[in-house]
Amino acid sequence: MGLQTLHxxxxxxxxxxxxxxxxxxxxxxxxxAAIAAGKAQPSPLAPSEIVAxxxxxxxxxxxxxxxLVMDLAxxxxxxxxxxxxxxxxxxxxxxxxxxxxxxxxxxFWDGTAVNRVQDNYVVQWGDPDAEDKVKAKAxxxxxxxxxxxxxxxxxxxxxxxxxxxxxxxxxxxxDLGPDAYARFTGHHLGWPVAAEVIEEGASRLWPVxxxxxxxxxxxxxxxxxxxxxxxxxxxxxxxHLDRNIALVGRVIEGIEHLSSLPRGKGALGFYxxxxxxxxxxxxxxxxxxxxxxxxxxxxxxxxxxxFAKYADARANRRDxxxxxxxxxxxxxxxxxxxxxAK
Amino acid sequence: MGLQTLHxxxxxxxxxxxxxxxxxxxxxxxxxAAIAAGKAQPSPLAPSEIVAxxxxxxxxxxxxxxxLVMDLAxxxxxxxxxxxxxxxxxxxxxxxxxxxxxxxxxxFWDGTAVNRVQDNYVVQWGDPDAEDKVKAKAxxxxxxxxxxxxxxxxxxxxxxxxxxxxxxxxxxxxDLGPDAYARFTGHHLGWPVAAEVIEEGASRLWPVxxxxxxxxxxxxxxxxxxxxxxxxxxxxxxxHLDRNIALVGRVIEGIEHLSSLPRGKGALGFYxxxxxxxxxxxxxxxxxxxxxxxxxxxxxxxxxxxFAKYADARANRRDxxxxxxxxxxxxxxxxxxxxxAK
Numbered sequence: 001m002g003l004q005t006l007h008x009x010x011x012x013x014x015x016x017x018x019x020x021x022x023x024x025x026x027x028x029x030x031x032x033a034a035i036a037a038g039k040a041q042p043s044p045l046a047p048s049e050i051v052a053x054x055x056x057x058x059x060x061x062x063x064x065x066x067x068l069v070m071d072l073a074x075x076x077x078x079x080x081x082x083x084x085x086x087x088x089x090x091x092x093x094x095x096x097x098x099x100x101x102x103x104x105x106x107x108f109w110d111g112t113a114v115n116r117v118q119d120n121y122v123v124q125w126g127d128p129d130a131e132d133k134v135k136a137k138a139x140x141x142x143x144x145x146x147x148x149x150x151x152x153x154x155x156x157x158x159x160x161x162x163x164x165x166x167x168x169x170x171x172x173x174x175d176l177g178p179d180a181y182a183r184f185t186g187h188h189l190g191w192p193v194a195a196e197v198i199e200e201g202a203s204r205l206w207p208v209x210x211x212x213x214x215x216x217x218x219x220x221x222x223x224x225x226x227x228x229x230x231x232x233x234x235x236x237x238x239x240h241l242d243r244n245i246a247l248v249g250r251v252i253e254g255i256e257h258l259s260s261l262p263r264g265k266g267a268l269g270f271y272x273x274x275x276x277x278x279x280x281x282x283x284x285x286x287x288x289x290x291x292x293x294x295x296x297x298x299x300x301x302x303x304x305x306x307f308a309k310y311a312d313a314r315a316n317r318r319d320x321x322x323x324x325x326x327x328x329x330x331x332x333x334x335x336x337x338x339x340x341a342k
Numbered sequence: 343m344g345l346q347t348l349h350x351x352x353x354x355x356x357x358x359x360x361x362x363x364x365x366x367x368x369x370x371x372x373x374x375a376a377i378a379a380g381k382a383q384p385s386p387l388a389p390s391e392i393v394a395x396x397x398x399x400x401x402x403x404x405x406x407x408x409x410l411v412m413d414l415a416x417x418x419x420x421x422x423x424x425x426x427x428x429x430x431x432x433x434x435x436x437x438x439x440x441x442x443x444x445x446x447x448x449x450f451w452d453g454t455a456v457n458r459v460q461d462n463y464v465v466q467w468g469d470p471d472a473e474d475k476v477k478a479k480a481x482x483x484x485x486x487x488x489x490x491x492x493x494x495x496x497x498x499x500x501x502x503x504x505x506x507x508x509x510x511x512x513x514x515x516x517d518l519g520p521d522a523y524a525r526f527t528g529h530h531l532g533w534p535v536a537a538e539v540i541e542e543g544a545s546r547l548w549p550v551x552x553x554x555x556x557x558x559x560x561x562x563x564x565x566x567x568x569x570x571x572x573x574x575x576x577x578x579x580x581x582h583l584d585r586n587i588a589l590v591g592r593v594i595e596g597i598e599h600l601s602s603l604p605r606g607k608g609a610l611g612f613y614x615x616x617x618x619x620x621x622x623x624x625x626x627x628x629x630x631x632x633x634x635x636x637x638x639x640x641x642x643x644x645x646x647x648x649f650a651k652y653a654d655a656r657a658n659r660r661d662x663x664x665x666x667x668x669x670x671x672x673x674x675x676x677x678x679x680x681x682x683a684k
Contacts, residue, residue, distance in 0.1 A: 076418070119598045120553045120576075148665055180519030180657075180670040211462045211578045221665050236553045236578050236675060240659050240668045256461045256605040263598040315522075317582050323490055323563050326582045328522040330672065333578060 044318035047310050051337045054306035059298040060190065061341060062086055067288030067297070068104060068249065070125075072114070072257055073281035081257040084288075085214055086297070086338075087249040089189060092207055095146040096216050096246045099227035101287060106140035108228060109285035114261060118269025120235030123258040124217055125282060126228050139228060146224045151243045152206050176315050177328030181208075181239045185331040187302035187311075191250075192331045194242060207247040210237045210332035214249040234259040237332040252297055252338045296341035310337070386660035389652050393679045396648035401640040402532065403683060404428055409630030409639070410446060410591065412467075414456070414599055415623040423599040426630075427556055428639070428680075429591040431531060433495050434549055437488040438558050438588045441569035443629060448482035450570060451627035456603060460611025462577030465600040466559055467624060468570050481570060488566045493585045495547055518657050519670030523550075523581045527673040529644035529653075533592075534673045536584060549589040552579045552674035556591040576601040579674040594639055594680045638683035652679070 045053070066089065072081040087097050103109065109126070116124035129135035179185045182194030188205055192213075195205045207213070214232045218225035224246060232251055251258070261280055266272030271279050288294055300307050313319075315329035387395070408431065414423040429439050445451065451468070458466035471477035521527045524536030530547055534555075537547045549555070556574045560567030566588060574593055593600070603622055608614030613621050630636055642649050655661075657671035 117602075119601055151665075177522030178520035179522065180672045181668050220662055239675065240656070240664075240671065242668070243666050244659075244664050259461055260459075260602050260604055262602055314582070317586075320562055322582075322586050323493075324585050326523050326584070329582065330522045333581065 043320050045309075045313060046317075046319035047313040049319075050306060050310045050313055051300060054300055054304070054310075056342070058301050058304035058306040059339075059341070060301045062252075062297045062299060062338075064288035064291075064294060064296070067252075067291075067294070068100065068285060069288055069291045069294065070109070070285045071283045073283055075257075082254050083251060083257055084253040084294075084297070085249045086252045086299075088191060088207065088247065092191070093150070093246050093248045095144045095150055096225070096227045096248050099143045100230075100248060102140050102143060103228055104285050104287050107284070108137065108140060109282050112137070112282045113279040114258070114271075114282070115264075115279060116231075116268065116270045117234075117258075117261045117263050119263045121233070121238065121269065122231040123234050123261060124229065124231040126217070126230060128279060130229060139226060143226050145226075146246065148221060148224055150224070151246055152204055176311065176331070176334070179330065181242060187307070187331075187334070187336065190299045190302050190336055192334075192336070194331070206243050208237070208331060209233055209239055209241045209245075209247065210250075210335070211235070212251045212255055212335070213247050214251060215241070216246040216248060218245060232258055237330075239332075252299075297338055298341045299339075300337040302336060307336075310334075385662050387651075387655060388659075388661035389655040391661075392648060392652045392655055393642060396642055396646070396652075398684070400643050400646035400648040401681075401683070402643045404594075404639045404641060404680075406630035406633075406636060406638070409594075409633075409636070410442065410627060411630055411633045411636065412451070412627045413625045415625055417599075424596050425593060425599055426595040426636075426639070427591045428594045428641075430533060430549060430589065434533070435492070435495075435588050435590045437486045437492055438567070438569045438590050441485045441488075442572075442590060444482050444485060445570055446627050446629050449626070450479065450482060451624050454479070454624045455621035456600070456613075456624065457606075457621060458573075458610065458612045459576075459600075459603045459605050461605045463575070463580065463611065464573040465576050465603060466571065466573040468559070468572065470621065472571060481568060485568050487568075488588065490563060490566055492566070493548065493588060495549075518653065518673070518676070521672065523584060529649070529673075529676070529678065532641045532644050532678055534676075534678070536673070548585050550579070550673060551575055551581055551583045551587075551589065552592075552677070553577070554593045554597055554677070555589050556593060557583070558588040558590060560587060574600055579672075581674075594641075639680060640683045641681075642679040644678060649678075652676075 066087045068085040068087060070083040070085065072083065074080055087100065112125065112127045114123060114125045115128050116122065127137045129137070176185075179194065182196065184195040184203075185208065186193060186195070192208050192210050193205045194208050195203050197203050209215070211233050214230055216225035216227050217229035217231055227248070230248070232255065234255070262277070263269055264271040265275040265277050271277035273279075300310065311329070311334050314334045316325040316327060318325055408429045410427040410429060412425040412427065414425065416422055429442065454467065454469045456465060456467045457470050458464065469479045471479070518527075521536065524538065526537040526545075527550065528535060528537070534550050534552050535547045536550050537545050539545050551557070553575050556572055558567035558569050559571035559573055569590070572590070574597065576597070604619070605611055606613040607617040607619050613619035615621075642652065653671070653676050656676045658667040658669060660667055
């Protein structure tokens, strides 16, 4: 496990060999040829098969400078636990992300800890003494103070003029169905987003809280958080947080080191040492460019034909296990495939 | 932790005391009185506060005979790990649930194990040797053989005539917004459901795959599973499984004993002993009526006024932390509150 894995249903174990075989097989014969030969049509490709067959050109590299590498204290068996986070590209949340770069450069998180694990919600980390004026670690100089207006990223392009490249749900591609939280949802430059039209020729896009997304803890408004306290979603997408908290990235490897941590016994899942909870220590957090031997990662371009096919297959599962395709999918059920570069 | 907890956002820790205080306080003064006195209006109630203030009459007891109690092997510190599952009421999935009652009565699961933990997806348990004809445990006599047509529960009532009691999204209550997977979603007798109108005066309802829902593992169609291999959702709702697999219940206590288990290193998250994975053993699975000292549980009636207020507050967070209410919520973001009976 590690990279975002593609799901298969709760099938029995004997089916796995079959699924693996199909995924590894070369392109299936064209349906038309099969029909011409009087043979049965091949089973439609599963989403994982479409991803496996996507040409190299449909994958986009992720710069090491856009990665945040968090090494947790080793597990009970002494095994290392590394979590790799991809930071969002401009123009999303750049103020907070600038702060995060400064915090990593200043080694702020080294020696801090995971402080909160709430089931079906979030894992949160940072300085456990942040709110104790005497014990709190000093923040580095020069952090930006952001405001709520920065939660929204305005992209001054028409949704009508440039549908395809903005989001797949605003696209000529598969119709993924409506969303309870926003007028439009889809993908933009590799990220799950929602959008609204604000005037003729202009739309506003914002990133959404899917599983694995990383955001910035804060107090009550107008405090929007410095970036020193971060969290990752480990449950059903808490979309009500969209545009209420800054999102800055997503976990692309090692999320299981966070999502499988013991849940906190305190209120809201905060670890309560008095009840026997033990925090998981953070050894170091570094920007990817500082980490030797880090693999190169790439994501399936959300503007590619392969992604459109993948999204359609996620919304209409036609592979053998399924009896009834859903004819739709919510944005968080179309995770962007990420892999180590080949 | 234990019972389904209501979420608060990734706030800083100092806010918890405030939140706890508000939740525990008696009913806030009426807004009209506050306005008349020239005072500021009180902050609207958070969903957790609405639940805390719901009158006893709005809670519905869960019969012990509808509970399935699974005791896992103690954890590394020797602490017990109990998972309590509520089985769905008639007419949902009764064939499979009948099988599950027979399997529990026959002690079928005693000595079996958790065999699969896939991040952001499912935990699956049963006989690890189920597909080995020599080693497989014998199933009890008389299990029903179900078919795919049983995935759908037809409720022969008009959606128009009896909207309120069927689902909150089909209701006079809060409009929770559209769904990517079904024409209607909401709650029915305490369970999250989707629905379609099949003819004048008749609608078809089916349960949906939210976090914590329990279903029946199966092979390829027409095999629909006996009920001997079960799974629970531990990630973003895999709604594409709706009407493709039988749902039979939900975890109402102790889900953290499953969701925080180490992820499996094998394909699809199955535990691979060769790679060092260790299965978590199941000591026993009993129907609730057989377990001495089991607490009584109750859920907030989805047909109650308190539930309508709670659902509205989940869809429109107006409590102090929030800047921008979502004006909508997907069905799996309105978990049905369950508690030990008071």
